[in-house]
Amino acid sequence: MLWLDLGNTRLKYWLTDDIGQIVAHDAKQHLQAPAELLMGLTDRFERYAPDFIGISSVLGDNLNAKVSETLSRLNIPFEFVHVDAAHALMKSAYNDQQLGCDRWLQMLGAVDKKKRQCVIGCGTAVTIDLIDHAEHLGGYIFPSIYLQRESLFSGTKQITISNGTFDSVSQGLTTQDAVHRGILLSIVGAINEISHRHPNFELIMTGGDAAIISQHVNRPVRLRDDLLLNGLARYFDYRNKS
Numbered sequence: 001m002l003w004l005d006l007g008n009t010r011l012k013y014w015l016t017d018d019i020g021q022i023v024a025h026d027a028k029q030h031l032q033a034p035a036e037l038l039m040g041l042t043d044r045f046e047r048y049a050p051d052f053i054g055i056s057s058v059l060g061d062n063l064n065a066k067v068s069e070t071l072s073r074l075n076i077p078f079e080f081v082h083v084d085a086a087h088a089l090m091k092s093a094y095n096d097q098q099l100g101c102d103r104w105l106q107m108l109g110a111v112d113k114k115k116r117q118c119v120i121g122c123g124t125a126v127t128i129d130l131i132d133h134a135e136h137l138g139g140y141i142f143p144s145i146y147l148q149r150e151s152l153f154s155g156t157k158q159i160t161i162s163n164g165t166f167d168s169v170s171q172g173l174t175t176q177d178a179v180h181r182g183i184l185l186s187i188v189g190a191i192n193e194i195s196h197r198h199p200n201f202e203l204i205m206t207g208g209d210a211a212i213i214s215q216h217v218n219r220p221v222r223l224r225d226d227l228l229l230n231g232l233a234r235y236f237d238y239r240n241k242s
């Protein structure tokens, strides 16, 4: 099987064998042109010869249509995931016309009906979702550390910071440090507050910035980079059985 994740910044793919082991994987920035990026990958995908392609996309109808057009040339069946708030593996109280597919799949990949879980996705947006014994209670959406920095850059005259590392949440003494530390604290502080309000929820983090953020969280965090893939596999596996 081939699995695709079209996020707002990167396209990720995984090729798995019949026992679900990953045999190839890559993540690339798509610069808002995922279909063009996929075009460049079609030779590789043809060589992989998967029998099915399962897709998570948060890119919207127009880009998804272009992606479909590109994938159609491969003559391999493919399908986009649709969020289902009444899914047997996890019920959700969230508006399922709006809930992002990646958010939902990350939760589906993590969900355990014996646990209380807080799933944190650290991509272009940071999402924090609460799940109580396989019931999604709702969540929060924040701009990522990079989006926050861009908005300060574009919305102010004297902040001209466009690069630097996010490595501390102590107070800064320069604009550079104050910007990076303030932004990182806005996310770390929110996670700490939510975890304080929900002390018996296990914290699970995934996505490109999970490692940077988790270092400053004041409770143990499980880092899992396989959540979305696991969610995709569970979704299509469940659908084939029912």
Ligand SMILES: Nc1ncnc2c1ncn2[C@@H]1O[C@H](COP(=O)(O)OP(=O)(O)O)[C@@H](O)[C@H]1O
Binding pocket: 006, 007, 008, 009, 010, 011, 122, 123, 124, 125, 146, 147, 207, 208, 209
């Ligand atoms: N302006 C930026 N500069 C450097 N890295 C960035 C920038 N914007 C995003 N990134 C990186 O892109 C990655 C996006 O994470 P990912 O989980 O792939 O998100 P998505 O699913 O939204 O595409 C993150 O690791 C982040 O560090």
Ligand SMILES: CC(C)(COP(=O)(O)O)[C@@H](O)C(=O)NCCC(=O)O
Binding pocket: 007, 008, 009, 058, 098, 099, 100, 101, 102, 103, 121, 122, 123, 124, 125, 126, 127, 141
């Ligand atoms: C919240 C998101 C932008 C996160 O996307 P990502 O950072 O993974 O690219 C995406 O899941 C999305 O567009 N969701 C729709 C809004 C919602 O979930 O309510």
Ligand SMILES: [K+]
Binding pocket: none
């Ligand atoms: K948007």
